[in-house]
Amino acid sequence: xxxxxxxxxxxxxxxxxxxxxxxxxxxxxxxxxxxxxxxxxxxxxxxxxxxxxxxxxxxxxxxxxxxxxxxxxxxxxxxxxxxxxxxxxxxxxxxxxxxxxxxxxxxxxxxxxxxxxxxxxxxxxxxxxxxxxxxxxxxxxxxxxxxxxxxxxxxxxxxxxxxxxxxxxxxxxxxxxxxxxxxxxxxxxxxxxxxxxxxxxxxxxxxxxxxxxxxxxxxxxxxxxxxxxxxxxxxxxxxxxxxxxxxxxxxxxxxxxxxxxxxxxxxxxxxxxxxxxxxxxxxxxxxxxxxxxxxxxxxxxxxxxxxxxxxxxxxxxxxxxxxxxxxxxxxxxxxxxxxxxxxxxxxxxxxxxxxxxxxxxxxxxxxxxxxxxxxxxxxxxxxxxxxxxxxxxxxxxxxxxxxxxxxxxxxxxxxxxxxxxxxxxxxxxxxxxxxxxxxxxx
Numbered sequence: 182x183x184x185x186x187x188x189x190x191x192x193x194x195x196x197x198x199x200x201x202x203x204x205x206x207x208x209x210x211x212x213x214x215x216x217x218x219x220x221x222x223x224x225x226x227x228x229x230x231x232x233x234x235x236x237x238x239x240x241x242x243x244x245x246x247x248x249x250x251x252x253x254x255x256x257x258x259x260x261x262x263x264x265x266x267x268x269x270x271x272x273x274x275x276x277x278x279x280x281x282x283x284x285x286x287x288x289x290x291x292x293x294x295x296x297x298x299x300x301x302x303x304x305x306x307x308x309x310x311x312x313x314x315x316x317x318x319x320x321x322x323x324x325x326x327x328x329x330x331x332x333x334x335x336x337x338x339x340x341x342x343x344x345x346x347x348x349x350x351x352x353x354x355x356x357x358x359x360x361x362x363x364x365x366x367x368x369x370x371x372x373x374x375x376x377x378x379x380x381x382x383x384x385x386x387x388x389x390x391x392x393x394x395x396x397x398x399x400x401x402x403x404x405x406x407x408x409x410x411x412x413x414x415x416x417x418x419x420x421x422x423x424x425x426x427x428x429x430x431x432x433x434x435x436x437x438x439x440x441x442x443x444x445x446x447x448x449x450x451x452x453x454x455x456x457x458x459x460x461x462x463x464x465x466x467x468x469x470x471x472x473x474x475x476x477x478x479x480x481x482x483x484x485x486x487x488x489x490x491x492x493x494x495x496x497x498x499x500x501x502x503x504x505x506x507x508x509x510x511x512x513x514x515x516x517x518x519x520x521x522x523x524x525x526x527x528x529x530x531x532x533x534x535x536x537x538x539x540x541x542x543x544x545x546x547x548x549x550x551x552x553x554x555x556x557x558x559x560x561x562x563x564x565x566x567x568x569x570x571x572x573x574x575x576x577x578x579x580x581x582x583x584x585x586x587x588x589x590x591x592x593x594x595x596x597x598x599x600x601x602x603x604x605x606x607x608x609x610x611x612x613x614x615x616x617x618x619x620x621x622x623x
Contacts, residue, residue: 217513218251224269224283226501227534228261235534242530243521252514267292270506279506281515284535286336286501288320288580289329297507300328302516312523317500317541320574320581330502331519332541334532336467337569338390338496339562340483344476346382346462350375355463355480357564359493359571362486366401366427369463369483373437376462384437386444386455387428389465392497393589395596395613396576399424400497401482403490405577406613412623417607417614420487425599426606433602465496467565468536472558481564482572496568497575501535525549538562539569582621591616 223240227233240256247254257280259266266283273279274295285292310318317332340355347354352372356364373384390397396406404420407413415421432438439447439455447460456464459475465482482495503522505515522531523542529549532540538554540547547566554562579585592613599609 216251217511217517219511219514220253220255221282221511221514221518222255222257222280223518224266224273224280225256225258226266226284226286228259228265232534232536233258235530239527239530239534243518243527247517247521252517254518271295274506274508277508279508279510281509281511282503282505282518284333284501284503285330286499288500288574288578289323289502289504290581290583291586292504293329295506295508296329296504297509297512298327298329299331299505299516299519300326302512302519303328303331306516306520308523312542312544314498314541314543314570316574317498320500320578321502330504331523332500332502333522333528334501334535334537335539335541335569336391336499336501336535336537337539337565337572338392338465338467338482338498339564339568340463340480341456341466341469342463342478342480343456343459343461343473344478345459346376350462352376354478355483357480357561357567359481359484359495359564359567361481364481364483366483366485370431370435370437373431373463374435377437380439380443381447382460383439383443383462385431385463386461387432387438388455389428390496391465391467392499392575393593394428395425395592395599395609396579397497398428400573400577401495402427402485403487403494405573406579406617407577407582409578409581409623414614414617416617417610422606422610425610429600429602429606432600467499468538468554469558478560479562479564482568493568493571494573496572498539498569498572499575500541501537529553538565582617582623584621585617588616588620591620 225233225236227236237256237258240254244254259269267285270280270283270292289296313332314335317335321330321332322328342355344354352375376382376384399405399421402420402424404418404424406416406421408415444455447458449458455461456466457471457473481493484493484495503519505512509515522528525545526549528540528542528545532550533553538547538550540550551562551566595604595609595612598604599606
């Protein structure tokens with residue numbers, strides 16, 4: 182149902198956006214649990230079909246249970262032509278008509294001025310942090326221990342491979358076990374070379390992570406862009422440089438992944454997923470919309486241990502969490518909706534509506550969502566879960582840097598030059614380090 186909150190977006194002056202203040206201060210402990218009633222306003226993260234439709238349907242289903250208890254959810258959709266949920270939430274907050282809760286995919290730092298500490302509710306109801314994948318819940322906490330969000334879904338990377346192409350090349354399929362030491366970056370490069378046939382077939386495709394390439398490519402060697410705990414930027418370091426150079430060399434030097442121009446004639450339709458062309462042997466994916474018409478499988482990411490990271494921490498997880506406005510009108514009601522999505526069955530629906538496969542909740546074992554994927558796609562997706570339990574949060578928590586968006590915009594521009602060989606990797610990492618230090622803070 183669309184309400185005046187939905188319409189306010191075009192009516193509130195931009196000046197209000199600067200008036201949000203430090204709304205994200207810690208809350209006093211809530212009263213003992215009681216029957217929550219009234220209306221809870223929820224803003225949608227999804228903006229288009231089919232995911233928006235799925236979320237609208239699942240909130241309608243939630244209302245069937247909650248309304249008889251006196252609690253109603255008003256789900257306010259966000260359209261792709263309109264804005265994003267962060268802008269909408271900020272606008273409503275500034276106008277004094279806050280939404281009670283919403284989902285956000287890039288951790289809490291960007292929205293800390295308008296969200297509230299949910300730790301007191303968490304403690305009051307004796308929820309156990311051990312119920313979550315450790316890195317997912319840890320990413321929701323600040324240095325003082327305040328808890329800003331509740332993980333509800335995870336995007337995780339794993340490796341899709343074309344079994345037909347592997348067999349034709351006489352190669353053993355890659356393993357599902359992330360701890361298989363034989364599946365390292367040297368082996369991966371060897372496979373990619375053997376699976377490349379001029380411009381007619383390629384060993385791999387370059388978009389290997391659902392996250393930002395320059396942040397995450399070095400993770401295949403155990404390096405990340407920041408050390409949040411020790412408040413250090415670690416981009417301009419030999420290990421990080423090595424990781425970037427490896428992936429850039431795959432295209433420029435070894436030519437095992439297609440350029441945009443090379444990929445175009447391999448596609449049956451414009452915009453077809455590169456893996457679905459059947460001409461790309463390996464690709465990092467976090468999901469796949471269409472079942473391939475060839476034999477395929479999903480493996481763990483390859484990994485070469487570093488001195489500080491012997492365990493496979495390749496790729497990334499992106500944690501989607503639910504947040505509560507610090508000035509929410511119905512915090513008790515919102516908290517009940519938070520908890521509604523923590524049950525195995527309801528959480529599975531939430532994960533699927535985000536287009537993901539892995540739940541952050543360990544007690545679900547992601548069984549429902551992985552079974553759904555296997556039934557639709559015909560392959561075992563357990564490598565997604567094993568990688569999710571090893572990979573670190575996107576960019577090793579780079580998104581927790583204040584004003585990281587400003588730095589990321591500038592770094593992305595510079596990285597375009599590095600990827601095409603117009604700038605050396607050491608020059609890029611020096612520049613990226615400088616931009617991060619100049620434009621962000623811990």
